[in-house]
Amino acid sequence: MSNLLGKGMIDGLVVTAKNFVTSYFDGNRKDRLFTYQYPEERMKLPENSRTFPFLVYDGTPDQMRCTACKVCETECPPQCIYIVMERDANGKPLLRPRVFDIDISVCMQCGICAEVCPTNAIKMDCDFERSAHGRFETLLSHLPELLKSNDYYHQIKSAEATRVDATRKPVKKAAAPAPVKPMPTPADILTEDERSAWQRGCQSEIGTGPIVWPPPVVVKKKVAGTNTEQNVSAAPLPTGTPWHDSGIDIAARMELAKDRSLADKLMAAMAQLDCQACGYDCRGYADALASGTNSDFTLCTPGEEETKNMLEKLLKEAGKL
């Protein structure tokens, strides 16, 4: 305490003085004055930097790569993506999302959706200026805002985009080319029930009683004589499929469907995600394979290897192949 004015303090003064003086000479070097004067002087973001996800389309916004297989919706840790498959009049899936919402107030930009997407449909953007006026509606980005062209993707992440383009084989669209429908305007895109269904699904409220997952697909039907529409939820899946839970692994599922019909065994082999990547839901695809209308057993993309080998084994046993 006594030799307070010793050498150490003078050294400190020398260091700060040196910093002060040299800051005027090499001030513009970024390793000396490292602050960026933000709006005027912008930092060049490295290519890998990721903020919020966006959907990629090739050519016109209508040819979007996303097949609404809902893999990203299940894998997303904070559950901030909500997808509703587009169906034509009589309920046949059209391999395109009618509703694709991302709640960017919940999204934590972890990039897992881009990683797990089987069809390279969703990629991470690097535009971070996404402020909005409201806390709910404006921070919920709907399908039209999310869609960005592949050239934009090339523009922001050229190396990654070229790598992705090289690996992408032309995806065979199982369904017939759907008639070009005008893009749904936001007004009618999310009806009242779908909004609450989305909130149940998206808000990841822990343990709020039994969550029916995925939310029941609601088809509107005009009630005869009145102009009100009555919501009729599609027939829930037959209860007799205990294996229909993506949490159980394939061995356990096959165990459950041991002494069942071929169709049930085929269904047990699926990835149980009803992701419609194969053009049907799990039940539909298993029935199609069993009845021979569709002989291609490699369409269950989320199931990956284990489902394909199991389907091949089952079809061989049944002599279909």
Next chain:
Amino acid sequence: MDAIYQLIHDYCPTMPDWLALALAILLPIAIVMGVFLTVFALLTWVERKALGRIQNRRGPNRVGPVGLFQPIADGLKLLTKEDIVPNAADKVVHFLAPVLVVVPAFMVLAVVPVAKGFIAVDLNIGVLFALAVSTASVLALFMAGWASHNKFSLLGAMRGVAQVVSYEVPMVLAAVVVLMASGSLSSVSIVEAQRGLTGWFVCKPWGLVGFVIFQLCAMAEVARTPFDLPEAESEIVAGYHTEYSGFKFALFQMGEYVAAITMGGITVTMFLGGYLGPGCDLPKFGWLISACWFFAKLGIIVVINIWARGTWPRVRVDQLLGFAWKLLLPLSLVNIVAMAVWHFAPNKLVGWVESAVLLAVAIVALVKINAGQTFEKRSYRFTS
């Protein structure tokens, strides 16, 4: 003041007498307040720019060309900020405290000779008046701390009072040396006593030690790093002005910074030869050059303050008080003896050497005595 009174009478004799007198009193006050308020605004800007540059970042550069209007922006912001008074606070005292902080800071300006012949009030007890008034700020600290009815401000107030009171004594004793040398209390005569080439008191051994003691005590009086204990942000939030917001907080900041400037002014007057400097006696622009000298020296003192603030950590309370009572006080007493030895020495050289030797011995002895807590050199072993 009477010089200005003559000035007024020469230019407009028709003016009634009492108006001239009133003008003679008010004019210097207006000048001093105007000059030193702009210096205060400038000081906040210089401090933030300098600290920024020390810390590898640009200081404020948004408001005005190089951030020059930043003090105005701060002032406006604080003016428009809501002035929250805690309901448990003692309203009257809570309101009075900021006023009492600012008043002494500005009153001391009355006796600081800014330039040749430019002094607000030439009291013949100038320095004593300055020191007396600056002790009044002790009460303001306590009132602020006590009235805010908040534990942190109480702690801050107690630290502030202890610090100011205990640094008052060595400061006055360091000033005594200068009074002995110049033979009078009036600040103008002190400055005049420092004429000549090596006339500045700081060039004398006892003057240098007195300057160092006075500068340390001034930093402690005004609570600047390394002695900024009363409002130590990291420990007791903001010390005695935790519960102040809006313009009252601005008054506290103004009081603190202006006190720093005035203490700098007095240090310059007493030790660095006020407005003296080559060229301050020229007939035509003598007073302008002397003003430049004064503000140049004031700038040096302010730079030292800012430099210390950007570098050194804060001292703890007991070390702070120990440093004042066990080191500065005895050193200033020995300094007075050294001054006497220098004064009564047969010739200048012998006196100079004798006092220098005496002071050196005193400093070494005091450092040895207080070396209670030695800092051991630590060695660290590396396990594989």
Next chain:
Amino acid sequence: MSATGIIQTQTLEVSLGPQHPSTHGVFRMDVVLDGEYVVKLKPVMGYLHRNHEQLAEKMTWLGSMPYTDRLDYFCSMTNNWAYALAVEKMTGLKVPERAEYIRVIMAELTRLLNHSCAIGFLLSDCGAWFTPVLYALREREWILDFFETVSGARMMCNYMRFGGVRVDLDDASLAMARNIVARWPAFLDEFEKLMTENEVLLARTQRVGILSRNLAINASVSGPVARASGVEYDIRKVDKYGVYDRFDFGVPVGEAGDTFDRYMIRILEMREAVKILEQALRDIPAGPFIAPEAKLRNFKVPAGDGYGRIEAPKGELGFYLVSEGGAKPYRYHVRPPSFINLTILEDMCLGQKVADTVIILGSVDIVLGEVDR
């Protein structure tokens, strides 16, 4: 222990936090003061409790990986590695050479980043008006840019996967890492010249907040805080996880165990980290950056429990995982170093002054994301 001296003084009950400039986050200390001396000190925590462990039980194994970034948000890379290591220990997944080297590089860069900021904040608690912190932040900017170039995000990297890492280090980022590491010795010298011999700092930190060696071991204190009190225990040397046994580096150990020792140990550890980085960057092999058999989706961990731990910058960071063989963990527990290092905060602060409690808390270097989970 109120003063029974001549004047009967009244003790003052103060709560430092949760809204306090130097508690490194929402953390409260109920302090009973007698004058300036601390008579009793009770830490209160839980303000940042997000129940990360229950979230993990409802998510897949991979789903919790981005959440580990939010534990000790200063060192996201080491959190990822600890979680990945625990899962690899249970599944027996073999990590390729290159991935091990990349993991060591990322962990040591995180150690540099964490120690420099920890010392910076400790010094600004001492009152050095944020200058040391901004010198540390200047170097930290370069490391965060490197993390962003590689993993995509500055602090929330979500970079490591079970069996390796997500993105490979191409030559450009390796070169960037090399010149970052080249800058560090000069920065460390400047930092030491600025602060280490400063008498005011010596006066304020020597013989303040002393932690004895036995109490450190008994209270399972880990990391620089324990090593400053003479505990020669560094998990990189004991468990020899990853490829740490290939690098030669020392582990600094102090003996007085006061705040100054904790400050010096962190500086010496930074110098050792620079040594490791130089060796790792020099001989990083080519090859796959993730195990070929590593699965991203439907990743299943065989039933059973396992405990994996690493030497995180703040101490021993461990993950205790119980799996029922499903896609979701049955029990997921984090052993956070800051939370357990706080056990001895009161023992160190008794008898010290208010100004010292703030510095002692700063020298223990806690982050509330990890304390409250």
Next chain:
Amino acid sequence: MNIVFLTLSAIMVLGAVLAVTLRNLVHCLLALVVFFLGIAGHFFLLKADFLGAAQILIYIGAVAVLILFAIMLTRNISGTEGGRSSLGGAWWLGVGLASSLAGMMCVFVRRSELVTKLPYGATEEGVVKEIGKLLVTDWVVPLEIMAVLLTAALIGAVVIALEEEKKR
């Protein structure tokens, strides 16, 4: 000139009265400080500016702070728990005593000729030198005794502080 004198005295009297009657001790202290300022003002009016500055330095700088520390050690400072009104029972006896004392003071001051003559030929700048000379020539003995007394007090304070430190 007497306007200033009258206002100053009025402020002083107000300060003194408030110092006695206010409930909150801290407010009393502030009123006392106003009173001391009044006295300093009077000294300046009488051109004894050394005394004025000394008054500010000693009474406001030191005595007020001393009273402040004393207040810090008392129990009920805001005076609300007191209960008894501050004027106390026999307040009329106090007033009578005070007024008679004041009357006697006026008579003595009127009679002595001290008022008319400026002491010791106080010229403009000479006062300070005069006081300096007197202190070192005629009054040097009391000065030395007071010095010894003050150092004894200082050492006593240090000893008490050290004892407190040992107990810690």
Next chain:
Amino acid sequence: MIPPLEQVREMLSAGAAKSSLLVEREEAVAVAQFLKTDPQLQLDFCSCVTAVDYIKQDCIEVVYHLYSVALKHGPVALKVRAPRALEQCRMPSLTPVWRGCEYQEREAFDLYGVKFDGHPDLRRILMWDEFVDHPMRKDYVPPMDYEWEPTPHAETLARAKQTGGTVPASALEAKK
């Protein structure tokens, strides 16, 4: 009874993750003392204390991972089990043996409801003191009314109530 020394030493040498020692509640402190003081073991560093809720086996297991700083050898997992019901969920605290367990046992009490006898200061550490339930238990149903704010979420809650979402007793109790 104190586990035979060889069994523990062979468990340590094996160093596999499977080295765990299931101990009766009554003997926990004695075994802990033995593990800590035995010259060959010297497990003086209790690194991690975890409570695990095995709802199927109706028991809560507290796992202590012990290391030795002196001899630098690997983890021994000391496991103590107690029934799940809140009243009988008691076990002796090992804080007197290892001071490091103090906060972690308080966390186990706070999140799992395991009462540790002999713990110097058993209070809630992460949740606020007036909190009634133990949140990490498997059968815990979180209260529906966290800090309420009139947002579209309100519809979600209305929908949840309408479709039979349960409001747990603890939430009503906390509301009282």
